[in-house]
Amino acid sequence: MKEIILILVLQLIYVPILTLRTIFLVKGKTLFAAFFGMVENLIYVFGLSLVFSGKQSGLAMIVYAVGFGLGILIGGYVESLLAIGYTNLNVKLANYNSELIRKLRELGFGVTVFEGEGRDGKRYQLDILTRRDREKELMGIIEEHEPRAFIISYEPRKFKGGFLLKGMKKGWHKKK
Structure with missing residues (x-):
């Protein structure tokens, strides 16, 4: 069960970082985009390894997808607070x-x-x-x-x- 919660938490961190990376790239702030891209990929690889290595892979995949959706909501909220540009x-x-x-x-x-x-x-x-x-x-x-x-x-x-x-x-x- 710890792995399932960790997968959710990783997604709730990963997707807002993905959102910020995309925004910084669009705004022409490539140094920030590169940094967020590096962190994003570390989390992504680690999260996927948990999803595919666990015994509860079906549940893990669902949690991964739900976490992705919730992460989009969080990323959008963070972006609106930053209001870059x-x-x-x-x-x-x-x-x-x-x-x-x-x-x-x-x-x-x-x-x-x-x-x-x-x-x-x-x-x-x-x-x-x-x-x-x-x-x-x-x-x-x-x-x-x-x-x-x-x-x-x-x-x-x-x-x-x-x-x-x-x-x-x-x-x-x-x-x-």
Whole structure:
């Protein structure tokens, strides 16, 4: 029974590490990805050897699979806590909201405003780049001031220059 519990624990460690390795690789942080890959494979080989060498191989395989699924949940949760990288919000508004724009800028968010033509007339688009760990805060502020805003969020891979980098040097990136 100790082996079965060990298999579950190994999976609960292995899969979140696999998740982090993948995220670091996608984010271009290859040194971290290589380190997590090494640890991930050590755990993987050890776990598989337990699954195939035990007398309870059928149960061990089921526990291995259940542990993998639970590990995905844990890995996703850990990733959301780390919130590595940046996010870009594209916010569409029916009316120009100077109070929202002022508030966002006061809080250190770089906001670029575009005016366009929609089906029903003028529309305003806010383009906002921020760290991922501030995305929830940003969404809350927008929701508070513009509950009907249309928002698209995506993760940029690379960027250069602009307000965000200047703001980070001044310390505006820190939560207030």
